[in-house]
Amino acid sequence: MSARCARCGAPAEQRCAGCSVPFYCGRQCQRADWKQHRPLCQPLTVRQAAGVGRYTVAGRALTAGQLLLRELPLAAGPQLEAEPQCLGCGGLLAASAASCARCRWPVCGDRCADSAAHAAECPVLARDTGDRPAAGTEPCARYDCILPLRVLLLRDQPRLWQKVEQLESHLEQRRDTAIFRDNQRHVVDYLRGRCGVQADEQLLHRICGVLDVNAFSVRPRPGAGRRRGLFARASLLNHACVSNTQLSLDGDTMLVRAAVPIAAGDEVTASYVSAMEPTARRQNFLWHGKYFRCQCRRCVDPTELGTHYGSHRCSECGGMMESQQPTDAAAPWRCSGCRRAEPADQVRQLNARLLAERQAIPETAVPALEAFLARHAASPLHDANYHVLAVKQALAQAYGNVSGFQLDELSEGRLVAKEAFCRQLIGLAQTFEPGLCRLRGLLLLQLHHAQVTRAQRRHAAGAPPRQLLAALEAAGQHVEEAVSVLGHEPASTPEGGAMLQLARDTLQGCYELAELVRTSLAR
């Protein structure tokens, strides 16, 4: 059946160019329908509610993978305590860097000194008669003032400045905190005192707050320093620990995609914190960095959606220790079996000790990672605890990719473990980051390597070719899924570049091998 005009019901072929949903027979009907259709047209609509401020909902039904937003930053620049970086291109600077002839800050060369990125701030920085930050590799707080200055200079562009003014800063909650005092020294006093910036202290602190609450880390391109960017529209995505979007950065451009199908009217959310952190650590980051207590379904559930990700074992009966109130850092923990209580501080100390222990192990140190599992995975931890899973993730990657542990060198036990770790982590990723998820894409690829290697070994030991073919077909499906997930990543990122290429090559190899086996079976 052909489509009908949304206005008059006549046969229609043209769709609304904004959202591609309603058909119209011509411009007249489209214009007449606009008032009614407008609220439904955009994929994203902004609303406001007490307690959460502005938030975003789906203006219409959205499909998984759909691009919802492509946005350039209002301003971008060095992260707090970033390494010395060129104020033109953001590139890291060797000790022998050039300096801008006007402001004398280090840059790559004349082209960067004369670049648009550096133009507005240069005369302001030039007013400082003191010394300049030295180039090199050590983090340097002198760079903390650059992005706030870039934001302040948007005052000359009223349309953009209005967007900055609307952003949340949590200024009052920040007063008397360590970050506020650092900002006073490195941003407010420096810009007002040494650069003669005409802005009151309150405004500069507000800008620092706006940046901390709203800016996204911009993944540095190879050879560039750590940066962050302020995005007016993406900032209006409120947080959920199990979010329904995937955010990527293509250079400085923010891309927001629906990670799962989203119904019209549902809130569209982003996760401000890694989904692979347990509740206590997510809550801590969100409270101290974004000034709110998340009350999402994962945060309020002591079992973290049935995963027991943050739980450890009771030293008395081996039951699961769970927080009595996961959104309250001071709440005691209690065993789900014998009901024994443990004070929150004791649990914090246990986790801090285990974190320090595992972070001291390089991600490629296979024997040390295995020893960590042998020491803790059964007690005081358990098979699905987050410390254990972080180590399993490192091993899933290291098995088959680290010298001395390449696929053809792995024992059957380690291959079985690689496959099991990948499956467990893929299941967890599906719970915490459903739909499009970079981690799942990468794990699917590793799962394929383990499965195919095991099948080839069984075949070499005499298993029938049909078994090999079945294994290749199953593993091929995993790589197809990996290609589809990673295919949504910008080509400029490691996932959308080299890893996607590796997944495509792997898939091709898998198809060719399966074809060979099929041919031999047909003979």
Ligand SMILES: C[S@@+](CC[C@H](N)C(=O)[O-])C[C@H]1O[C@@H](n2cnc3c(N)ncnc32)[C@H](O)[C@@H]1O
């Ligand atoms: C990046 S801004 C999001 C937009 C913000 N709601 C606004 O009105 O400008 C982050 C701030 O929004 C609020 N927020 C975001 N997600 C929230 C959530 N799940 N629960 C409560 N507040 C939230 C907090 O105030 C947080 O500091």
